[in-house]
Amino acid sequence: MQVNKAVNQQMISSVKQWLSPTQSNVLLDFFCGSGNFALSLAEDVSLVKGFEGIHEMVQRANENATINRIDNTEFAIMDLSSIEHLGPLFEEGNGLDEHTIAILDPSREGAAVLCQCLANSPIEKIVYVSCNANSFVRDAAFLLDSYRMEKIKALDMFPFTKHIELMALFIKK
Helix, strand or coil, X not given: CCCCHHHHHHHHXXXXXXXXXXXXXXXXXXXXXXXXXXXXXXXXXCXXXXXXXXXXXXXXXXXXXXXXXXXXXXXXXXXXXXXXXXXXXXXXXXXXXXXXXXXXXXXXXXXXXXXXXXXCCCCCEEEEEECCHHHHHHHHHHHCCCEEEEEXXXXXXXXXXXXXXXXXXXXXX
């Protein structure tokens, strides 16, 4: 589902290894797009909840789940830069606990508001995939209040350009 299939497979493999998902986990996939990570990890978890700001991508994610006969996914449109939209998801009693794991793969603008919400959540592990080192550094600062950065790696998703993908694993302190 990505331009560079080989690097995409490396990213998915790293996410699986780093998160070590089990059937006791619920996976939250923020900026889920058409389901690249969500659908790749769905068989390893009890439920996947994908969130995306672009309606067409949510439709594609649902279609991809149907085509691949994956029935433990829920995809929803959500403004992931709005505390008004994110706030209810992170309220106590909404099912987020130490068995929840998360992936975020935002656009170049990053995910400052989301990372502020995640920092105050009980989520056990977070993998942040970033295509912009500057927004990643800004957003990671929010997470580092409550999480420790366990691993980080760079991947050359777009050879012969100045762009790289960063991946980092954050573990609840």
